Amino acid sequence: MTETRFAPQIDKTETEKGTILRPKFDTDGLVPAIVTDADTSEVLVLGYMNEGALARTIEEGEAWYWSRSRQEYWKKGATSGQVQTVVEMRTDCDQDAILIKVRVAGNGATCHVGYRSCFYRTVELGKPATDKTVLKTVETRVYDPKDVYDKA
């Protein structure tokens, strides 16, 4: 792991019971961030933050991520208007995951497919897990991305 602006992890007790943020980034320098709706608690997306994105989110109170596909900082909503204002941030026992509770601006969607949440499909349970395991869409889209991006 590379050195960061944050405090390093020293021992298990300090990490689990301490009062200082000591985030553990993975070998790619990232920490996963679970994003929930602050009002409904619905899980919206799982994003990834590097040191800089986590720092910007803490300082600005709006969610920043590191785009793994584009390899660049990504201020959620910068182009879509779906800015995420962070109401609360938490970390977990071993400080290798982040949870942020947000309010979403713009059209209220988080998912680029047009749904409020990226988790719009259920997985069928109680049957053999195979290459035919069924997904079912259980949410309604907030908007059709084609209506937005085709105009751009």
Added chain:
Amino acid sequence: MTETRFAPQIDKTETEKGTILRPKFDTDGLVPAIVTDADTSEVLVLGYMNEGALARTIEEGEAWYWSRSRQEYWKKGATSGQVQTVVEMRTDCDQDAILIKVRVAGNGATCHVGYRSCFYRTVELGKPATDKTVLKTVETRVYDPKDVYDKA
């Protein structure tokens, strides 16, 4: 990526809009699984599943993980009694994350530190992100792990 029992990802449209589970495992063969309380929607933990753990969870309806530290399958609750019965499983748009909504048996805790949720501490926002960024414990423990494990 290694071949799995699940269907492979073919193209973006099928992954995002299809009706077949096509999980994308990372270079370690894992997919992150967000675990929430099915009744309160509280985020309990972020776990990791390999192909086998995901398959077992789908088939049995109880949560299995892959322990990254012990490098072995881990049926949650097998020793603690904190078994997670899966009420619903979802996947996200690009199928590289899982969400399970669970009911927790035993003493109702998920975190080994003794809390219902691993996310028992908030991160202070709106100040410079430094090696002194403050965490605050905002939850109450369900039990003291010492009382359990010291007896074992």
